[in-house]
Amino acid sequence: MSKSKRLMELMMTVNRKRKFTVGELAREFGVSQRTILRDLQELGELGVPLYSEVGPHGGYQVLRERLLPPIAFTEEEAVSIFFAVHALRHYSSLPFETESSSALKKFYAYLPEDVRERIDQMKNRVDFVTPARKAVSPYLSILLDAAVQQNVLLIRYQAREKSSDREIQPIGIFTRNGHWYCSAYCYRSEGMRVFRCDRIHSAIPSAAEALDLRHIHLENKASAGRKERSEVRVFAELTLEGAETCEAEPWPEPKLTRREDGTGWLQGTIAREDLSYFARFFIGLGGGATVKDSPELLAEMKAMLAELLGKYS
Amino acid sequence: MSKSKRLMELMMTVNRKRKFTVGELAREFGVSQRTILRDLQELGELGVPLYSEVGPHGGYQVLRERLLPPIAFTEEEAVSIFFAVHALRHYSSLPFETESSSALKKFYAYLPEDVRERIDQMKNRVDFVTPARKAVSPYLSILLDAAVQQNVLLIRYQAREKSSDREIQPIGIFTRNGHWYCSAYCYRSEGMRVFRCDRIHSAIPSAAEALDLRHIHLENKASAGRKERSEVRVFAELTLEGAETCEAEPWPEPKLTRREDGTGWLQGTIAREDLSYFARFFIGLGGGATVKDSPELLAEMKAMLAELLGKYS
């Protein structure tokens, strides 16, 4: 094998393994240790961040940076990647150490000129908008780590006026409409809950024993067992416009069903404590929704409407 | 320069230029043509898809696939890129030839094992949600092309019940909350308008002469001149919750201002034709907003509230 080829393969091998020794590579490539040493030095000069330690259990390591081997991307693929990463700029908080802008710069810098030109032309003409929120969520990576490792956290959570401490076991985090949320099993309410991450004002590891919830994740969390609680039925008829607005809502319940013509209905049960939330939601739909059920919800809505009407008279 | 280094740089150079000749490279690298020829053959053996044609205006070309040269990404950067591209899967329509999933596969396949493991662990625990819409927007790439090239399109647009034909000159497209929108200068209303792309039922090139709107793009379109139309003032006091909801809204007007404590106010002017939209919006804010101005808006809101109250009595 020629030296050039060996160097390329060495680069890949070295990136694949986190740690390795000179002898190991020498055997693998069928050359002498001396040669590998020389090769490694050359790789270092070419920019691969190598670090070595002598002694038993010593050896070479590639530092935090990994060289991504040459990947064949088509122009379209490169454009997709660019805009996907570009879209992340709207987020004020991310669960990773916001390295996305440096990644984007590198990626952009290495693209062929003509693809770069195409991107430049498109940059101000395509956008993936996310509402820019001022609220930051400093605990995203802690929550995510806890979800991955299935640890229990003790959080201080600010709900409306009052703040409370609770132990939660995160299932995952997600962002919607500019806010970050954390799905978690809440030990206080003994069920799955969704917390808005910018309302979590502290998060520390808890000593509590974790439940085995490894099989539950963001895709299937709806099926997680929940404690019985006071629930009320909901049924609402929707116009086309009303149905479209509901489509954008994240809740698993009540469920939206749509007819051929675009209209539809919402049906399901909600927690009694969410009554006022849904009352306001349906009022916000205006003529787009006609709530038929339940009486409690209708009563809440009427009260709210009367109050508003009073306010503006 | 050693051969290995030259080969690496050659790979990058070759990917940057679309077309090149042997003599060109020989001059650039300061070696003989014979050497470059040998190098190119070696690059070919290493997987770079080279293609050559003899004769005048012949030369070498890199085929459709471009090799992205080895880029040093940190682990965090690679993770960011992965999740950014991963998030695109929520979109049913994209303005590029949806190559994002193949890009993702390649990218994933080439990552070092341990980063891949980390991603696997996080995959079901982080998500960037976008409401899944059923409506598709088949004209996205046509609209985008028109925006880039500043062409005029004749579209058939379905607004509420009636559909109409209009000539527009697209400024750009953007997605929010699961819908795609197109900002464009509308020749019929002689001003900037935003169209929902899934309501565009045809789009063909128009013979009309394009205006010079090259300086206008998504970031600054608000400043584009608009036709005089009947406007009404808006002023509303907002609680913290109300302000947060407003923050997520896309309109440039009325403007949101926030105080230290999180509360704030909305102030500005809106088109008279949007009155009922805003009336409903403010009603949806419930106690979160107290509208103070203008009388027309208040009247509209009162009427709407009364109607809703009547509906549920």
Added chain:
DNA sequence: CATAATAGTGACAATTCTTGTCATAATTAA
């Protein structure tokens, strides 16, 4: 402390690779 496992250096000679040069084909657009 001794030992073994590591990395790291230097020198040298044998070998292999690389490079430029020259000669020559083949192809093709203009």
Added chain:
DNA sequence: TTAATTATGACAAGAATTGTCACTATTATG
């Protein structure tokens, strides 16, 4: 036809690569 291209082969000078050997230095472990 001509000029601009790629393409190939041969050869010799020179440069680079490689393995070997002999060292040194560092450090975890028993």
